[in-house]
Amino acid sequence: MTAVEHKFTGRGSLTEGFGLSTEPLPLKPYYSREFFELEQKMIFRRAWLYVCRAEELPEPGSFVVKTIHGTGVEALITHTKAGRIQAYYNSCPHRGSIVVKESAGKASRFSCPYHRWTFENTGELLGVPDEENFFQSMDKKNCGLAKIATEVWEGWVFINLSPEPEVGLKEYLGPAKDYLSGILYRGAHNPVVYTAVLDSNWKTASDAFIESYHIPHIHKKTIGTTFASRLNPYSRLIGARPLGIHRTISLFGNPEYAIDPDARVEALGSMGQEGKSVIAADVSEDAVRFRAHPAINPDRSEHWSMDINQIFPHLHIDTGPGSFWTHQFWPIDEKTCFYEVRFYIEEARTIQERFLQELFICRVGEVVLEDLSNLQFTQRGIENSGTGVMHLQDSEVAIRHALTQVLKWTRAQTVKEALA
Amino acid sequence: MVKSQADDTLGEVIVLPEGFEDLLEFVPGWIGETAQERWDLRAAKSMDEIRYFYDRILARSNDILAYLEGCELSELKGPCLRLFQLQLALAQAAMSVELHKQPRAINSPWPHQVQIRLGPAPVY
Ligand code: FES
Ligand SMILES: [Fe+2]
Numbered sequence: 298m299t300a301v302e303h304k305f306t307g308r309g310s311l312t313e314g315f316g317l318s319t320e321p322l323p324l325k326p327y328y329s330r331e332f333f334e335l336e337q338k339m340i341f342r343r344a345w346l347y348v349c350r351a352e353e354l355p356e357p358g359s360f361v362v363k364t365i366h367g368t369g370v371e372a373l374i375t376h377t378k379a380g381r382i383q384a385y386y387n388s389c390p391h392r393g394s395i396v397v398k399e400s401a402g403k404a405s406r407f408s409c410p411y412h413r414w415t416f417e418n419t420g421e422l423l424g425v426p427d428e429e430n431f432f433q434s435m436d437k438k439n440c441g442l443a444k445i446a447t448e449v450w451e452g453w454v455f456i457n458l459s460p461e462p463e464v465g466l467k468e469y470l471g472p473a474k475d476y477l478s479g480i481l482y483r484g485a486h487n488p489v490v491y492t493a494v495l496d497s498n499w500k501t502a503s504d505a506f507i508e509s510y511h512i513p514h515i516h517k518k519t520i521g522t523t524f525a526s527r528l529n530p531y532s533r534l535i536g537a538r539p540l541g542i543h544r545t546i547s548l549f550g551n552p553e554y555a556i557d558p559d560a561r562v563e564a565l566g567s568m569g570q571e572g573k574s575v576i577a578a579d580v581s582e583d584a585v586r587f588r589a590h591p592a593i594n595p596d597r598s599e600h601w602s603m604d605i606n607q608i609f610p611h612l613h614i615d616t617g618p619g620s621f622w623t624h625q626f627w628p629i630d631e632k633t634c635f636y637e638v639r640f641y642i643e644e645a646r647t648i649q650e651r652f653l654q655e656l657f658i659c660r661v662g663e664v665v666l667e668d669l670s671n672l673q674f675t676q677r678g679i680e681n682s683g684t685g686v687m688h689l690q691d692s693e694v695a696i697r698h699a700l701t702q703v704l705k706w707t708r709a710q711t712v713k714e715a716l717a
Numbered sequence: 718m719v720k721s722q723a724d725d726t727l728g729e730v731i732v733l734p735e736g737f738e739d740l741l742e743f744v745p746g747w748i749g750e751t752a753q754e755r756w757d758l759r760a761a762k763s764m765d766e767i768r769y770f771y772d773r774i775l776a777r778s779n780d781i782l783a784y785l786e787g788c789e790l791s792e793l794k795g796p797c798l799r800l801f802q803l804q805l806a807l808a809q810a811a812m813s814v815e816l817h818k819q820p821r822a823i824n825s826p827w828p829h830q831v832q833i834r835l836g837p838a839p840v841y
Contacts, residue, residue, distance in 0.1 A: 489752075489837055493830040518816050518823060561775060562811035644838050648785045648801065654837040656808040658752060662833065663812050663822050670825040 305529040305549075309691040311537045315544075317697050321686035326703060327498045328680045333631035339707045340610050341368055343715070345448070345455040345462070345469045347612040347625065348372060352452065352486040353401070354382055360418065361401045362387055365458070366627035366635040372445055372456055373397050375418040378405070382449050384456045385420050385442035396442065416442055450474065452482060463712035471541035471716065473608060481587050483620055484641040489658050492637045493669055497676035499611060499626040499634035500703065505668050505675070506613055506624055507605055507695035509534060509548045515671055519664050524602055526551035534692045536596045542609045542702045542716060546695050547595060550602025562656065579619035588618060607695060609702055632676060638665060733803075734784060734796045740777065740803060743770060747806045748799055752836030755802075759809035760821050767820055771810040774803055791839050802841060 312319055326332045348363050354376040363372045373387040373396065389396050394411040406423060408415045415424040420442040425431065446457040448466035455466050467474055495502050505511070509532040512524045525532040529549050536547040556564050587593065593616045594601040606614040613624040620641060627635040640661060645651035689697050709715035732744050747770055749755035759767060774781075781804045788797055813820050821827055 487838055488835065489833070490835040492832055492834050495830065518818070557815070560811070560815040562771075562778075562807060563815055565778070642837060645790060648788065648790055649782055651790055651837065651839070651841075652782065652801075652804055652808065655752065655755075655805045656811070658833070658837060659756070659808045659812050660816075662756065662831070663816060666822045666825050666829065666831050669831055670822065670829065 305533050309533060311534060311691050311694045312689075312697060315537070315539050315694055315698055317694070317701060321684075321688050322697060322700055324679050324682050324685055324687055326700065327501055327676070328631055330631050332707070333498075333628065335707045336628065336703065337367060339709070339715075340703065341365075341628070342458045343463070343712050344610055344706070345457050345466050346610075347453055347455050347608060348374065348384070349454050350452050350482075350485055350488075351382060351449055351454055354454075355486070356403075358403045358405045358418065359401075360397065360404060360407075362397055362399065364635075365456070366629050368458060370445070370458060371395070373407075373442065374447070374454065374456075377419050379419075381419075382447060382454055383420070384445040384447040384454075386445060388443070389414060390422070390440045390442065391425075414440075420444060451478065451480070452485060464716065469712075469716070470543070470608070473540040473543040473545075473606065476540050476545065476592050477606060477614070480590050480592065480616070480621070481583060482641065483583055483587050484643045487644045488639040488641050489654075490637065490639050491662065491665060492635070494629070495634050495636050495669060495672055496632065497634060497672040498632055498679075499628040500700065501676050501679065502634050502636055502669075502672055503607075503611065503613070503624070503626040503699065504696045505672060507546065507607055507699065508693045510690065510692050511671075515667050516664060519660065519667060523551055523554045524549060526553060529600070531692075534694070535598050535600055537694050538595075539698055540606075542705075543607055544695050544698050545592070545595070545604055545606045547598070547604045548602045549600050552599055565653070565656070584619040587616075587620075592616070605695070607699060609699070610706075632680070636669070731796045733800050736784070737777070737781070737800055740773065740800075743774070743803055743806075744799060748802050749806065750802075751833070751840060752805075753833040755806050755809045756833065759806065759813065760827055762820060764813065764820050767810050767813045771807065771814045774807045774810070778804065778807065793839075793841065798841065805841065 346365065349361060353361050354374065357376055357378045357380065359376040361374050363374060365372055371387040372384040374382065374384045376382050387396055388394070389409040389411065391409065391412060391414050394409055396407050396409045396416065398410065405418050406415055407418065413426050414422060417423055422437050422440045425437065446459070446462050448455050450466055450470060509524060512532045513521050513530065532549050534546050535549050538545055592606070593604060595604070603615055603617040606616070608614065611626045615622050615624070622638060622640040625637045629635055640658065642654055642657070645654050706715045733740055747758060749758050781800055785797060785801055793801055817823060
């Protein structure tokens with residue numbers, strides 16, 4: 298038996314490597330109203346929250362409006378002439394109206410639709426109709442759009458809803474920042490976007506995308522044979538490591554995977570790349586550079602399929618052989634969440650490429666649908682658990698680590714303490 | 718005017734480019750303007766309908782791609798666009814025929830919450 302085979306047949310020690318206990322964990326955080334409110338206050342009002350890629354704001358004047366589900370906040374994010382990306386509350390300092398109704402666009406100034414107060418995209422109040430009829434006590438300088446703390450790291454735009462964040466984004470990202478630094482985010486300007494409102498707690502949903510134990514059953518017909526094999530029938534992880542409050546795991550890929558000869562449309566996508574999907578087998582210079590990054594297939598395993606980098610609390614940055622994609626899980630209430638997945642792909646140049654992309658997005662759509670369809674059953678069961686606990690195996694280490702961080706943040710008095 | 722992208726000449730509507738008249742029966746039943754529409758169309762059909770479409774389009778796939786090869790991807794319209802939309806719908810049909818062996822993903826509800834908000838560019 299080779300070392301690799303042994304790894305897949307004996308019980309792994311990833312959980313010990315994380316320094317985590319192996320005890321059962323509580324289910325209450327997945328359905329309790331009280332816990333949801335605690336999370337909102339202690340996590341979503343204190344942590345840095347990823348909102349979008351900088352490519353969504355490509356030039357000065359670009360803006361987007363993002364709903365920060367669960368918090369009641371709508372963020373207007375602008376790209377100013379000075380090159381700064383900054384978020385504001387999309388609410389007029391006059392009497393509170395929404396200022397921008399569009400979800401994205403280009404404008405260097407905004408005019409409130411109610412009484413036409415006008416703002417620079419730097420937030421400053423420029424004009425007030427019938428200004429003379431206001432009172433001396435109103436100082437225009439204090440009547441700009443209210444700012445939301447915003448920081449950008451390598452194209453990832455984060456906001457923080459606390460009036461004065463205790464730590465900056467770099468300190469918050471900690472080891473994840475060094476680990477992921479310098480990845481070439483291919484196709485970052487060209488996402489394919491799927492969304493859904495789910496009947497599940499945000500953690501129930503997020504957990505479903507950070508373990509591979511379910512793949513052979515839930516995805517039996519779609520990706521079962523790409524992520525499992527006789528060597529590793531239960532799709533055990535090939536690696537996992539903590540990155541401070543964040544974490545990364547690497548999934549198994551079946552190197553012997555071959556397209557079923559009856560799958561003739563899928564074969565159109567393989568273009569002579571030994572049965573691998575055309576997107577996976579990209580051999581362009583950029584794809585090679587992307588794969589050369591030490592965080593992509595970090596163990597340089599021949600059994601690798603993809604990595605999941607989980608940024609606390611609600612972002613996953615996934616990397617495959619030639620591309621990256623993100624998942625976001627926004628809590629709405631204790632048993633509902635908003636889900637968004639973005640697959641970033643290079644823009645098609647030819648008819649043939651565009652067709653292959655359609656094939657790719659059809660397939661990932663089916664896989665996502667399989668995951669999401671299963672969630673309602675998980676959530677229903679969690680809510681009427683007789684034991685109140687869950688038993689996690691070694692390949693579910695990311696769930697254990699994620700919940701441990703959530704519990705820590707809900708107890709920690711300061712962010713420094715939560716990060717420790 | 719073999720590769721005409723005009724919608725009609727002399728008042729006569731050209732639905733698909735010349736040479737693809739055998740695929741007329743799939744218009745408009747399999748024509749979706751977006752990836753989401755194509756997903757919805759396929760998901761609402763029976764396995765017999767899906768397989769019939771799959772077999773017929775797959776058999777003409779090489780011809781379709783060869784015919785459209787000379788076209789500018791960002792400028793498809795009219796008969797050429799419809800022809801391409803049939804080819805794109807083949808990707809949907811393949812999900813049922815090649816993966817699930819049934820119209821929709823196993824154990825998935827219909828209708829469901831998952832929506833493609835933005836498909837690949839150019840959006841066809
Ligand atoms: S509420 Fe905006 S101008 Fe009055
Ligand atoms: Fe899954």
